[in-house]
Amino acid sequence: MNSIILLSVLGLGNLFLGFRRSNRLLLPVMMLILGLVLTVNFIDWNEGAQPFFNGMLTIDNFSVAFTGIVLLTALVLVPFSQKYVLDGEANLAEYYSLLLFSLVGAIMLVSYNHLLMLFLGIEILSVAMYVLAGSDKRNLRSNEAALKYFLMGAFFTGILLFGMALVYGATGTFVLSEISFAVQNPAPGFESLKPMLYIGMLLMFIGMGFKVSAAPFHFWTPDVYEGTPTFFAAFMSTVVKTAGFAAFLKLLVQAFPAANAQGIWLPTLTAMCVLTLLIGNVGAVAQTSIKRMLAYSSISHAGYLLIALVAYNGQLEGASANGILFYSLAYSVATVAAFGVVKLVADARQREDYDGLNGLAKTNPLLAFSLTVSMLSLAGIPLTGGFFGKFFVFSAAVENGYIGLVVFAVVMSMVSIYYYLRPIISMYMRDTDAETAEAVPVTTFQAGALLLLAALTVLLGVLPGLVAGAL
Amino acid sequence: MLTVLLLLWPVAAALLLHFFKGRAARVPALGAALVEFALAAYAAFTFNTNNTGQFSFDLNWIPSAGIHFAVGMDGLSLLLVLLTAVLVPVILLSAFRRNFENESVFYALVLFMQTGLIGVFTAQDAFLFYFMWEVALIPIYFLAGVWGGVNRARVTFKFFLYTIIGSLFMLAGFVYLYFQTGPAADGLSAHNSALASFYALNLPAETQVWLFWLIFAAFAVKMPIFPFHTWQPDTYTEAPAPATMLLSGIMLKMGIYGCMRWLLPVVPMGVDYWQNLILILAIIGIIYGAIIAIRQQDVKRLIAYSSLSHVGLMIAGVFSLTQMGLQGAAIQMLAHGVNVVGMFFIADAIERRTGTRNIADLGGLTRKAPVLTVCFLVLLLGTVALPLTNGFVGEFLLLAGVYQFNAWMGAVAGVTIILGAVYLLRMFQRVMLGPDSSFTETFTDLTGSELALLVPLIVLVFWIGLFPNTFLHLSEGSVLNILNEVVKR
Numbered sequence: 001m002n003s004i005i006l007l008s009v010l011g012l013g014n015l016f017l018g019f020r021r022s023n024r025l026l027l028p029v030m031m032l033i034l035g036l037v038l039t040v041n042f043i044d045w046n047e048g049a050q051p052f053f054n055g056m057l058t059i060d061n062f063s064v065a066f067t068g069i070v071l072l073t074a075l076v077l078v079p080f081s082q083k084y085v086l087d088g089e090a091n092l093a094e095y096y097s098l099l100l101f102s103l104v105g106a107i108m109l110v111s112y113n114h115l116l117m118l119f120l121g122i123e124i125l126s127v128a129m130y131v132l133a134g135s136d137k138r139n140l141r142s143n144e145a146a147l148k149y150f151l152m153g154a155f156f157t158g159i160l161l162f163g164m165a166l167v168y169g170a171t172g173t174f175v176l177s178e179i180s181f182a183v184q185n186p187a188p189g190f191e192s193l194k195p196m197l198y199i200g201m202l203l204m205f206i207g208m209g210f211k212v213s214a215a216p217f218h219f220w221t222p223d224v225y226e227g228t229p230t231f232f233a234a235f236m237s238t239v240v241k242t243a244g245f246a247a248f249l250k251l252l253v254q255a256f257p258a259a260n261a262q263g264i265w266l267p268t269l270t271a272m273c274v275l276t277l278l279i280g281n282v283g284a285v286a287q288t289s290i291k292r293m294l295a296y297s298s299i300s301h302a303g304y305l306l307i308a309l310v311a312y313n314g315q316l317e318g319a320s321a322n323g324i325l326f327y328s329l330a331y332s333v334a335t336v337a338a339f340g341v342v343k344l345v346a347d348a349r350q351r352e353d354y355d356g357l358n359g360l361a362k363t364n365p366l367l368a369f370s371l372t373v374s375m376l377s378l379a380g381i382p383l384t385g386g387f388f389g390k391f392f393v394f395s396a397a398v399e400n401g402y403i404g405l406v407v408f409a410v411v412m413s414m415v416s417i418y419y420y421l422r423p424i425i426s427m428y429m430r431d432t433d434a435e436t437a438e439a440v441p442v443t444t445f446q447a448g449a450l451l452l453l454a455a456l457t458v459l460l461g462v463l464p465g466l467v468a469g470a471l
Numbered sequence: 472m473l474t475v476l477l478l479l480w481p482v483a484a485a486l487l488l489h490f491f492k493g494r495a496a497r498v499p500a501l502g503a504a505l506v507e508f509a510l511a512a513y514a515a516f517t518f519n520t521n522n523t524g525q526f527s528f529d530l531n532w533i534p535s536a537g538i539h540f541a542v543g544m545d546g547l548s549l550l551l552v553l554l555t556a557v558l559v560p561v562i563l564l565s566a567f568r569r570n571f572e573n574e575s576v577f578y579a580l581v582l583f584m585q586t587g588l589i590g591v592f593t594a595q596d597a598f599l600f601y602f603m604w605e606v607a608l609i610p611i612y613f614l615a616g617v618w619g620g621v622n623r624a625r626v627t628f629k630f631f632l633y634t635i636i637g638s639l640f641m642l643a644g645f646v647y648l649y650f651q652t653g654p655a656a657d658g659l660s661a662h663n664s665a666l667a668s669f670y671a672l673n674l675p676a677e678t679q680v681w682l683f684w685l686i687f688a689a690f691a692v693k694m695p696i697f698p699f700h701t702w703q704p705d706t707y708t709e710a711p712a713p714a715t716m717l718l719s720g721i722m723l724k725m726g727i728y729g730c731m732r733w734l735l736p737v738v739p740m741g742v743d744y745w746q747n748l749i750l751i752l753a754i755i756g757i758i759y760g761a762i763i764a765i766r767q768q769d770v771k772r773l774i775a776y777s778s779l780s781h782v783g784l785m786i787a788g789v790f791s792l793t794q795m796g797l798q799g800a801a802i803q804m805l806a807h808g809v810n811v812v813g814m815f816f817i818a819d820a821i822e823r824r825t826g827t828r829n830i831a832d833l834g835g836l837t838r839k840a841p842v843l844t845v846c847f848l849v850l851l852l853g854t855v856a857l858p859l860t861n862g863f864v865g866e867f868l869l870l871a872g873v874y875q876f877n878a879w880m881g882a883v884a885g886v887t888i889i890l891g892a893v894y895l896l897r898m899f900q901r902v903m904l905g906p907d908s909s910f911t912e913t914f915t916d917l918t919g920s921e922l923a924l925l926v927p928l929i930v931l932v933f934w935i936g937l938f939p940n941t942f943l944h945l946s947e948g949s950v951l952n953i954l955n956e957v958v959k960r
Contacts, residue, residue, distance in 0.1 A: 322535070361617070362572075376609070381605055381609065381635070382601065382602045382604075382605035382606060383602070383605065383606055383609065387602075387605075388533075391598075392536075394646065395536070395646060395649075395650075398646055398647070398650055399650060403647075406643075406646075407643065410639055410642075410643055413639070414632075414635070414636050414639055417631070417632060417635055417636075418632070421628060421631065421632075425616070425624045425628060428613065428616060428617045429616050429617060429623055429624040429627075430624065463532075464533055465531075465532065465533045465534055465535070468533055468535055468536070469533075469534065469535030469536075
């Protein structure tokens with residue numbers, strides 16, 4: 001709760017800093033705010049479940065852990081916005097405040113207990129993202145991305161809301177535990193309401209599926225990521241996804257855990273999972289722009305995370321939650337590094353294709369190393385956090401008997417090695433040409449952030465016990 | 472604890488190399504490798520040949536999943552650790568004559584890979600084994616890909632893809648086995664992944680039959696066994712000489728070692744079911760590699776195919792499931808490592824002086840370089856398996872083992888000795904003897920540092936050839952333990 005209050009207050013304060021028109025001040029302040037909130041967040045660790053707003057939000061270890069991930073992600077991401085600072089971007093304070101506010105939404109998503117809070121969280125998170133997607137005002141693609149994201153987002157929010165309404169109609173409540181109770185202890189006449197409940201549930205899945213870009217509701221992802229300024233695209237693909245999956249897991253575990261509902265959602269989620277893995281991985285192979293590749297890769301990682309949802313075993317804090325926690329952390333860390341390097345290279349070389357990376361190992365060893373670590377992590381190669389992320393998710397699934405699903409996912413991750421290696425090949429094994437001969441400028445902040453991300457990735461890959469089993 | 476030191480020292484050294492730029496990294500890198508060798512030698516001298524696991528270390532690595540950082544050595548592990556510790560300094564030394572960019576990174580990667588290799592040979596936990604297996608792969612990918620020849624990007628990509636897909640199958644197999652095990656000793660987790668728990672599993676035969684392929688896939692690609700070998704000649708040719716030496720001298724032993732440690736005792740019934748097929752594939756590999764080697768014009772490619780042929784025999788020996796076959800494989804791993812590294816080094820020395828690897832362009836080196844000729848001949852005869860050299864002991868035991876299993880197979884596999892003599896002596900004749908060519912006119916003999924590199928290898932050629940028992944009695948107990956595990960069920 002402390003983090004929500006702090007973020008809201010400091011976000012407002014940050015807006016006032018904008019009046020000074022001193023962008024150089026903004027970046028350190030932003031990092032200070034995020035660092036502070038991240039520290040304060042862990043005060044609630046192991047304090048037990050604390051209800052707020054009449055129990056509409058609950059802060060427990062689950063929400064503290066996921067809040068930690070989104071805050072950490074934002075903290076390491078911020079240094080990559082430095083170009084805005086240097087270019088004297090007029091609205092920087094507003095952008096930063098929008099990021100802080102959207103984090104409030106993310107925190108509500110990981111700690112909600114009441115469907116209204118889920119809806120509010122999603123909206124707070126999304127509205128900020130709609131704006132930020134179009135923040136590059138003079139760029140046509142950015143405008144397109146914002147419009148596309150907004151229209152689709154509004155549409156799917158409507159579907160989600162409709163789903164909630166139907167669930168409410170069937171159970172008479174918005175509170176997760178009460179929905180679960182109503183499903184498991186049917187009142188007289190509940191049988192006739194069941195179809196309404198199921199349809200409501202499926203509509204909610206569709207809404208959530210859109211937010212985490214799971215197939216077949218993923219169509220917006222590549223276009224929006226491509227058009228959105230890289231910095232905000234990185235935020236979208238990490239923070240939004242982490243919060244979205246935590247919320248999705250809560251919904252499944254706390255509202256629809258009953259065996260009678262499982263008959264509906266299990267096949268639905270399994271189908272979504274298979275489709276997402278297939279489209280994400282196969283789609284990424286065909287891309288020539290790294291940003292689009294990362295967009296498809298983010299779809300494919302939604303597929304791996306869906307496996308953890310499918311395999312959940314009835315408790316909020318168990319193998320699935322741990323799997324999602326570890327996976328989200330490893331994925332976020334690697335993705336921020338990848339987007340960060342892509343942004344730096346694109347800013348300097350005005351190119352977002354693979355050849356734009358040619359010879360980067362010679363001109364910028366640090367960038368090349370950092371991108372390599374993140375690609376290996378996303379591909380799930382040992383020594384990186386990505387390996388244990390996949391390992392925990394897959395073991396959770398194998399343990400619950402979903403062997404076929406895991407085999408499919410393993411085959412898909414073999415495919416993924418193809419496209420994750422391509423940037424590495426460009427950087428290390430191809431020579432520079434006239435366009436790519438010059439070193440990409442990197443500031444100390446960014447170098448520090450990249451080193452930190454690489455170190456975190458390796459740390460998670462060597463000592464996974466630090467995070468695994470926390471929940 | 473000694474094993475942990477063996478594992479940590481190369482990594483630490485690799486990180487420290489960061490402070491030495493370019494050529495300044497040469498001496499510290501070699502020094503680090505020599506310290507590692509001293510550690511391994513100390514391990515060998517204090518090793519008690521009763522052959523249960525020694526120098527063990529066990530740390531709870533991922534408590535919630537029952538995964539331990541458990542390492543230890545028995546005789547077989549020790550042999551391979553020794554091989555790694557001997558060859559890495561030699562390989563580093565061989566890189567000294569080359570001038571390439573970012574030397575410090577190159578040496579750091581070699582040392583980093585050493586940790587992975589020693590980890591593979593000492594791991595006592597399935598997931599640690601898998602982890603180290605991949606840790607060894609990443610550096611070699613960059614070593615071959617960054618400093619390799621013209622087609623390096625395509626070739627190393629193929630290599631990486633092949634090996635990683637193989638490994639993923641192995642991982643799937645291990646995960647399956649993991650869920651068949653009981654709770655860890657500390658009771659913190661429902662399953663554990665210790666080697667001993669895998670040995671203790673009693674899986675139904677039909678499970679073992681398919682599980683065999685999951686685990687074998689990774690080893691098959693790494694060794695490589697026909698028909699999983701297509702990455703091998705290309706990669707050996709395109710990679711820079713030191714990387715090729717790492718690949719052929721040490722890395723392919725990971726596959727054979729893996730079969731002996733993680734395949735035979737874990738899925739014995741699966742091995743029994745597929746034994747004939749694997750032996751036939753291995754023998755096809757022997758003959759096929761040898762025949763293609765005869766037709767090669769490129770010295771490096773010729774050695775690559777000869778290596779394919781020799782590995783085939785080691786696989787056949789392992790899968791004969793006889794004591795002689797396994798002992799032969801153990802000693803031949805050492806002998807092959809020594810010989811192939813020496814051969815690749817000489818091929819590289821010739822290429823550096825003449826700028827060509829084409830056999831037809833060479834000739835008449837004997838008169839210009841008598842020392843090189845002698846070294847080359849010794850290594851070559853070791854590879855051909857002349858009695859009193861290292862190759863003879865191994866090939867004799869291997870062939871005897873295969874013969875013991877099936878006389879016909881033994882007879883066909885024995886052709887390798889004849890064919891080996893054909894292509895190797897033919898190469899020797901055309902490269903070293905005969906008239907000069909325009910490429911070899913200014914040829915110079917070995918320098919002191921090159922000789923310093925070859926001398927230990929040549930000493931080993933004779934040591935293993937004359938006193939094979941030094942090494943055979945190290946591995947004997949481990950081999951018997953492995954066979955006991957196989958026969959037990």
